[in-house]
Amino acid sequence: MPPNPYYINQTVMWNLIYTLVNDGVLLYGFTVAVWYFFLAIMSMIEMHAYLKRNYFIDYSYILSSPFAPGISLLAPAYNESLTIIDNVKSLLSLMYNNYEVIIINDGSKDETLNKLIAAFDLVRVPLAYEMTLPAKPVRGIYKSRNRAFRKLVIIDKVNGGKADALNVGLNLANKPLVACIDVDCIIEPDALLKMAKPFLEDREVIASGGVVRIANSCVVEEGRLVEVKLPTNLLAKMQVLEYIRAFLLGRMAWSKLNGLLLISGAFGLFRRDIAVKSGGYDPNTVGEDMELVVRMRCYMHDHKIPYRVAYIPDPLCWTEAPSTNEVLGRQRNRWARGTFETLRIHKKLLFNPKYGLMGMVSYPFWLVYEWASPMIESTGLLFFLLLVILGKVNWLFFFSLMLAIYCFAFFLSMFALLTEEFSFYKYTHHKDILKMIGASLIEPFWFHPRVVWWSLVGNWKLIRGEKSWGTMTRQGFVEYRKNVAKA
Amino acid sequence: MSVTESLGLHLDPLETFMIEAGGFFMVAGIVIVVILLTSRSLKNRRQRVVTELHEAFQPSLNVMLAQSPHEPMPDSSQHYHLEQLQKAMAQDRIGKQVMIDYLIALKRSLAGTATIRVDEVYRALGLHLYSENKMHSRVWKLQAQGIRELATMKYHLPEKLKRLYVRARHETLREEVFMAITRTEQDNPLSFLTDYAGKISPWMQLNLHHYLSLMDPRKLPDFSQWFSHLDEDVVIFCLQMTAQFRQATNVSGIAALLEHKNPRVVESAIQALYNLGAIEYANDVIRAAERYPAHINICLLTVDFLELLEPGDPRLMVTESYLDHPEFVVRKKAVCNLLKEEEYGRFRLSLRPQTPELQALIEDATEPLLH
Numbered sequence: 001m002p003p004n005p006y007y008i009n010q011t012v013m014w015n016l017i018y019t020l021v022n023d024g025v026l027l028y029g030f031t032v033a034v035w036y037f038f039l040a041i042m043s044m045i046e047m048h049a050y051l052k053r054n055y056f057i058d059y060s061y062i063l064s065s066p067f068a069p070g071i072s073l074l075a076p077a078y079n080e081s082l083t084i085i086d087n088v089k090s091l092l093s094l095m096y097n098n099y100e101v102i103i104i105n106d107g108s109k110d111e112t113l114n115k116l117i118a119a120f121d122l123v124r125v126p127l128a129y130e131m132t133l134p135a136k137p138v139r140g141i142y143k144s145r146n147r148a149f150r151k152l153v154i155i156d157k158v159n160g161g162k163a164d165a166l167n168v169g170l171n172l173a174n175k176p177l178v179a180c181i182d183v184d185c186i187i188e189p190d191a192l193l194k195m196a197k198p199f200l201e202d203r204e205v206i207a208s209g210g211v212v213r214i215a216n217s218c219v220v221e222e223g224r225l226v227e228v229k230l231p232t233n234l235l236a237k238m239q240v241l242e243y244i245r246a247f248l249l250g251r252m253a254w255s256k257l258n259g260l261l262l263i264s265g266a267f268g269l270f271r272r273d274i275a276v277k278s279g280g281y282d283p284n285t286v287g288e289d290m291e292l293v294v295r296m297r298c299y300m301h302d303h304k305i306p307y308r309v310a311y312i313p314d315p316l317c318w319t320e321a322p323s324t325n326e327v328l329g330r331q332r333n334r335w336a337r338g339t340f341e342t343l344r345i346h347k348k349l350l351f352n353p354k355y356g357l358m359g360m361v362s363y364p365f366w367l368v369y370e371w372a373s374p375m376i377e378s379t380g381l382l383f384f385l386l387l388v389i390l391g392k393v394n395w396l397f398f399f400s401l402m403l404a405i406y407c408f409a410f411f412l413s414m415f416a417l418l419t420e421e422f423s424f425y426k427y428t429h430h431k432d433i434l435k436m437i438g439a440s441l442i443e444p445f446w447f448h449p450r451v452v453w454w455s456l457v458g459n460w461k462l463i464r465g466e467k468s469w470g471t472m473t474r475q476g477f478v479e480y481r482k483n484v485a486k487a
Numbered sequence: 488m489s490v491t492e493s494l495g496l497h498l499d500p501l502e503t504f505m506i507e508a509g510g511f512f513m514v515a516g517i518v519i520v521v522i523l524l525t526s527r528s529l530k531n532r533r534q535r536v537v538t539e540l541h542e543a544f545q546p547s548l549n550v551m552l553a554q555s556p557h558e559p560m561p562d563s564s565q566h567y568h569l570e571q572l573q574k575a576m577a578q579d580r581i582g583k584q585v586m587i588d589y590l591i592a593l594k595r596s597l598a599g600t601a602t603i604r605v606d607e608v609y610r611a612l613g614l615h616l617y618s619e620n621k622m623h624s625r626v627w628k629l630q631a632q633g634i635r636e637l638a639t640m641k642y643h644l645p646e647k648l649k650r651l652y653v654r655a656r657h658e659t660l661r662e663e664v665f666m667a668i669t670r671t672e673q674d675n676p677l678s679f680l681t682d683y684a685g686k687i688s689p690w691m692q693l694n695l696h697h698y699l700s701l702m703d704p705r706k707l708p709d710f711s712q713w714f715s716h717l718d719e720d721v722v723i724f725c726l727q728m729t730a731q732f733r734q735a736t737n738v739s740g741i742a743a744l745l746e747h748k749n750p751r752v753v754e755s756a757i758q759a760l761y762n763l764g765a766i767e768y769a770n771d772v773i774r775a776a777e778r779y780p781a782h783i784n785i786c787l788l789t790v791d792f793l794e795l796l797e798p799g800d801p802r803l804m805v806t807e808s809y810l811d812h813p814e815f816v817v818r819k820k821a822v823c824n825l826l827k828e829e830e831y832g833r834f835r836l837s838l839r840p841q842t843p844e845l846q847a848l849i850e851d852a853t854e855p856l857l858h
Contacts, residue, residue, distance in 0.1 A: 052628045056635050061697045066731065126838060128844075128851035130815035141538055143856045200690035400502045403509035411512035416520035421526055433523055 025380040032369055033408050036249075043252035047313055047423055050252075059193040062097055062200070069199055070175030071192055071269070073100040074184035076165035079422070081111040085119045087183050090223025092151060096192040100151050102169050103183065107136075107159025116154055120144045127153070133167040133280035136160035141172075162265070163281035163288035170280050173272055180289075182266045183320065186215055186225050190318035195269040198310035206296055207270045208264030208310040209255075211247040213316035213426070214240045225318050230432045233323040237439050238447040240321075240427075245416040248313060248423070255311030259362035260298075262341075263309070265289030267317035274299065274307075285345065287338015294346050294358075301355050315424055329391050329454045336458030337466075339371045374455035406444055413440035540585045541642060543575035552593070552604050569611055571618060578611070583617050590614075591639050609640045622648050631663045636668035653679050662691055669698040673706050680713055680721055687720040695724070696731060704732065711737040722747075723755045732758035738765040745775035750782050757788040766795045771804050786817045790824050798828040810845075822848040823858070 009266070025426065061069045073091055079085055084103075091101045105113045116122060122142035129138075135157070142154040157168055166180055177199060181187065188194075198208045216236040219227035231237050242445065254260040263270075265288065277298035281288045293309065300307040322328035343366060352359035387393045417436055427433065498506065511832065547568040554560045560568075587609070594605045609615060614636075615630055621633030622645075634652070637644055639718035644652075652664040669676040676699065687695075699707060710725040711734070729737050742765070746755040753775050760768050769792070776789040786809060793806045809821035825832035826849065836849060851857055 055628065056631060056659075056663065061694055063691045065696060067693045067696060067727070105856065125854050125858070126850035126854050127854075127857055128819060128847040132815075145856065198689065200693060201688050365579070394494060396498065397502055400505040400509070404505040404512070405509075407509040407512035407516065411516040411519070414523070416517040417523060418519050421523055425530075430527065433527060434568070437523075438522055 004048065005350060010361040021379065022385045025376065025383070028376050029380075029401075029405065032373070033041045035365065036412060037371060037408075039253040040249045040412060043249045043255060044415070044419055046252050046256040047248065047419055050313060051423060057197070058188055059197070062193045063097060067200075068096070068098050069177050069196055071096060071177045071196065072175040072272070073099060073101045073179045073181060073192075074104065074166055074168070074169030074172035074173065075181050076104045076110065076162050076169070077112055077183045078106045078159070078162075078165075079110045079112060080183055081108070081115050083184055084112050084115055086223040088116065088120070088152065090186065091181075091183075091307060092149065093189070093223075095189045096188060096196075097457045098175070099192060100153060100174060102153045102172060103156060104165040104169050105154065105156045106161070106165040107157060113156055115156070117142065120149050120152060120154075121146045122154055129172045132171055132276055135164050135167040135171065135283075138168060139230060140388040161283055163285070166288070167280045168285070176272055176331055177269055178275060179267070179269045179274045180265065180270075181317070185212070185266050186220060186223065186316075186318040186319065187267065188316045188318075189224070191267070191301055192269075192315050194312050194316060195267075198312070199269070199271075202307045202308060202310070204306050205271075205310045206274045206300060206307045207263055207268060208295060208312060209260065209269075210267045210312045210316035211314060212243065212264045212266045212317045212319055213247075213315045214243055214321045216321050216323060228426045228428075230427055230429070230435055231321070231323070234439070235325070235328060235447070236255055236321045236323045237435065239328075239438055241413055241439050242447075243321075243414070244420050245388040245413060248419045249412070249416050251311055252313055254362065255309065257357060257361070258308055260309045260311055261294055261358070261362050261366060263293050264317075265312075266319050268293075269467050270296070273407045282345070283372070285338060285341040286334050290338060291345060293369055294342055297347070297358055298346065298355065301358070313423065315426060317385075325450065328459065329450075332451055332454035333458030333461060336455040336464045338372070339366065340459065340462055343367055343371055364456065374385070374452040375459070377452050378456060409444045409448075410440055413443065436453070494533050536581065537585055540575060540582060540591060544572060544586060544589055547571045547575075548589075548593070548608070551608055552597070552601050554604070567610075569608075572608075572612060583614060584610065587618065587636055588612055591636070591856060594639060606640050606642075610642070615640065615642045618642070619645065619648075622652075627657050627660050631660050633662045634660075634667050637671045638663075641671055643671050644668070653683075661685070662694070664715060665691065666694055666698060669695055673702060675708065676702065676706075679711075680716070683717060683721065686718070687724050692724045692727065696728065699728065699732070707732055707734075708733060709737070711740040716741050718750050719752055720745075722752055726752070726755040726759045730762035733763060735763050735765075737777075738763055738768065741765070742768045742771050745771050750779055752785050753779065754782070754788060757785065757792055761788060761792045761795070764795060769793070769802055773802065776805075783811075783814050783817060784813070786812060787820050790817065790820045794824045794827060798831040803831075803835075810839065818844075819848055819851070823852040826852040829853075 007214050053468070058243040073094075075087075075091065080087070087100065087102060103116065105116070121144050123145055124140050126141045127143075129141075139156045139158065142156070144150065153172070155168055155172060157165065169180075170178060177196065179192065179195065195210055198205045213228075213237045214236055215225065216230060216233060217229045218225055218230035219229065229411050231240060251260060268289065270292075273298050275292065278292075278296045282290070282291050282295070285291050297307070318464065324329050343363070346363070349355050349363040351364060355363075384393070384398070414437070417433070417440075421433075427436070472479050551560070551565070551568050562650075572586070575762065578585050590605050590609050594602050597605065606658055618633045618640075621629045621636075624630055624633070630652075634644065638714065643665070649664060652660060655661045655666075657706060665679055668679055672678060677695075678768040689817070703760065710729045710732075713721055713725040714737075716722050716725070722744070726741060729741060738760065741756050741759045741763075744752055745768075747753055747756070757772055757775065760772060772789055772792050776785055779785045790806055790809050803825075806821050806825055809817050810825075812818050812821070821833075825835060838844065839845060
């Protein structure tokens with residue numbers, strides 16, 4: 001009897017799909033591992049060089065120098081009445097001479113503005129400015145009558161989102177460098193000194209990014225971090241590990257390659273003129289921090305101006321990480337949407353040699369290994385479930401693959417902890433290191449699947465056209481101080 | 488027979504590769520864990536050793552550094568305390584390094600004759616030889632460390648090594664030598680500049696300025712000797728130093744640089760003339776600014792410079808011409824500076840079309856909280 005052609009076609013098709021998905025996912029996993037291994041080694045080398053280079057640096061010379069570049073600190077605030085006074089006081093006490101603090105009240109519905117007016121003795125002033133970058137209208141500009149707060153400028157504007165608020169800040173900034181920060185972050189007192197140094201060392205630097213660390217469970221007094229502690233909340237602990245890996249292993253290497261695409265919105269320093277000329281922040285994306293860096297880089301490439309984006313591995317900014325699934329989920333799905341929006345806006349970069357390493361390596365890396373990663377991972381998982389249902393799983397192959405992935409993930413986390421141990425050594429308690437090792441052992445099962453899920457949700461929401469930031473509920477550092485006092 | 492075969496598992500090459508890779512990373516991860524734990528205990532041990540050494544150094548150092556210049560310590564007592572310190576250092580590398588770090592920290596926190604005594608203790612203990620030896624190391628970080636230690640303790644670098652390092656290819660090493668020369672050679676602190684062909688970054692300028700500002704002002708070099716240097720960074724640095732240290736006799740040399748082809752040099756020259764109040768060069772500044780009508784910094788500095796003119800000076804009309812500049816910041820600066828002579832400024836501004844922008848700029852300029 002001749003073979004049934006329909007059956008043959010089905011078998012061929014199945015084999016084709018099987019080979020494509022199976023080999024595709026395997027190849028993807030292999031290249032991910034190679035890339036991350038390469039970045040980790042490169043980061044370690046660069047970190048070693050950075051620490052040696054900066055071993056002798058006395059940053060206090062910048063503090064007393066008339067040659068220190070001026071910095072405008074831009075901090076948008078929306079419904080921050082709980083912590084705004086402490087945060088502004090902390091910003092006003094940074095170690096830097098030539099700087100101004102511009103707080104942009106982005107149409108807060110709570111008492112943010114009134115509290116600021118009362119605490120800093122503010123009055124409305126007729127400051128003249130030019131709306132170089134389009135933004136929502138400014139309702140008023142305030143300065144303090146107290147000379148002690150002469151560095152402080154408060155802008156009250158109609159609500160337009162973080163990017164819109166930062167654009168207003170860019171319009172009004174008076175200094176050549178602008179530091180864009182989240183007002184609820186804790187900035188290390190010497191952060192501006194360290195961030196300004198790359199601009200002094202190399203005139204081609206257009207932006208510099210710093211490391212953001214998790215402040216949950218740390219002891220905070222008067223807006224200053226006085227003791228670093230590992231979070232007690234497991235979700236936050238996982239994020240400590242994740243941040244160390246991302247900031248010390250990933251970005252350090254990209255900076256060395258001059259391919260860094262992302263400077264965290266929590267703390268970044270930019271040349272104001274380039275940020276303005278390239279069009280400022282895009283209010284239509286939720287990933288405005290990454291989008292600005294990419295656009296500034298595009299501007300420099302388009303105008304054939306040599307440039308560099310620098311990166312400081314010192315922990316300069318501490319932020320409160322989400323400690324519940326709900327809030328963390330919102331944050332991660334926003335990050336996923338922001339990444340894709342930026343990649344979509346700048347799709348002309350993909351394998352475009354005109355944009356050098358950014359077009360040929362950084363952009364494709366972000367597209368394939370950062371944005372597409374959750375989709376590919378979940379495709380692999382669904383395919384595996386299908387194989388289980390069909391009884392076609394090669395269990396030996398499956399377990400050897402899982403073992404390789406798990407061991408590699410563990411190795412990478414340990415490598416990150418090693419880098420931290422020999423560089424900044426912030427978690428000094430004996431048990432901290434054991435807790436982090438423990439966290440890295442359970443992370444692939446306990447934390448990573450959630451991150452993948454939230455990224456998928458983010459992309460789904462993007463398809464549905466959702467643009468919102470989502471509410472970020474924070475406990476507030478004031479609470480920590482109270483807890484410490486109780487203890 | 489491999490382990491897997493003994494378990495009855497027959498692996499294909501890919502499975503074998505994955506298991507081996509997994510094993511490799513697991514072992515590597517465990518090795519790192521061991522390193523981490525060992526590092527923690529070593530750090531604690533080192534901390535303990537440092538604390539113990541500090542405690543051992545403290546009594547003798549207290550006596551030696553606190554002696555009055557009018558009542559010097561008897562030689563026997565001096566020898567006794569030096570011996571105590573030598574004993575505490577135990578002549579090993581850790582002891583010597585902890586002592587050097589401790590002396591450097593002390594020097595930073597002390598002032599007056601006590602700092603000279605810190606230098607004397609450093610030399611009396613022979614630590615300068617230890618620092619000098621570092622300069623012969625193959626590791627650049629150690630070389631730089633040696634240079635920094637000698638410079639901090641005001642010990643002249645050996646001439647031969649100095650000549651070698653001034654041309655070092657390693658940037659940090661080269662910069663360390665420049666700073667060391669500036670710190671230790673009071674008679675010619677910028678001797679390296681004459682033959683220097685490289686860049687001087689703003690960071691380097693900032694450091695050199697810091698050390699120059701600590702010097703006796705009478706011993707500062709005449710910066711105008713480098714105004715014709717081939718490297719424009721050196722010229723800019725010297726222009727800035729001339730202004731900072733107010734070497735008013737150099738104004739003619741500065742004015743000559745207004746003709747320079749590099750706008751950054753012109754910018755620094757205008758800034759220097761403004762800082763030195765060299766109003767006699769107003770015409771030259773105006774001519775130089777006319778060559779760069781779109782250069783924002785030059786325009787802003789020119790507006791600032793013209794502020795030095797007496798009210799009624801016809802050259803103030805140049806400031807008014809900046810009221811039509813395409814850049815908002817320049818227009819704002821021009822209004823602000825015109826209104827510093829309030830009556831004259833208001834009169835001149837009243838002759839112009841009263842646009843909303845001009846009104847806003849006038850309000851801004853007359854608000855005391857904004858200036």
